[in-house]
Amino acid sequence: MKDEWKTTRDLPEAIGNVFSIEEIQKSLLLKKISDQWKDLVGAILADHSYPKDIHSSILIVQTSHSAYSQEIGFHSPNILGYIHNKLQVKSIQSVRCQIGPVLIRKKKKTEKKKGTLNGKEELLASLEGITDENLRKKYISLIEVMD
Structure with missing residues (x-):
């Protein structure tokens, strides 16, 4: 060859x-x-x-x-x-x-952040006036995931 x-x-x-x-x-x-x-x-x-x-x-x-x-x-x-x-x-x-056909790109799954309360003392202190325990828990869970 x-x-x-x-x-x-x-x-x-x-x-x-x-x-x-x-x-x-x-x-x-x-x-x-x-x-x-x-x-x-x-x-x-x-x-x-x-x-x-x-x-x-x-x-x-x-x-x-x-x-x-x-x-x-x-x-x-x-x-x-x-x-x-x-x-x-x-x-x-x-x-x-x-x-025509278009390959739709799948979005990457984002890992769910595990929240903490570190450094959020002021926000937690602002919840002291809330007497409804369910509402207070919801606020705390919201504060946990905040950056």
């Missing part, structure tokens, strides 16, 4: 034969946009959409529902502004949505 890549200098040429420079640049740009997607559109929209492709001068965004497509449309000036100003890419001129 003939060894086609004799040196590491041959690797870029081999990659160039498989992928065009435009395809590589498009993939890198799509990755940069995807990495910032949550900051661009917010957590809720990011959970129901993602930048899927770049075709000609259009960023294609896949959404899980038409309502999210409409919201992405409202955000498109901000998305384009980010692409033009922060990423310095002027070739993308519009955002188009299509509806």
Whole structure:
């Protein structure tokens, strides 16, 4: 079997034969946009959409529902502004949505804090005037979880 890549200098040429420079640049740009997607559109929209492709001068965004497509449309000036100003890419001129499956990211479970009363003496002292024991216990349990 003939060894086609004799040196590491041959690797870029081999990659160039498989992928065009435009395809590589498009993939890198799509990755940069995807990495910032949550900051661009917010957590809720990011959970129901993602930048899927770049075709000609259009960023294609896949959404899980038409309502999210409409919201992405409202955000498109901000998305384009980010692409033009922060990423310095002027070739993308519009955002188009299509509806399809979107993997919804599950939120991490946050560990429930165990509360303490350390350092909360003033708050506890303010409860002394409360005579209803059930109400007093509820306040204490609320104070326990406060930071």
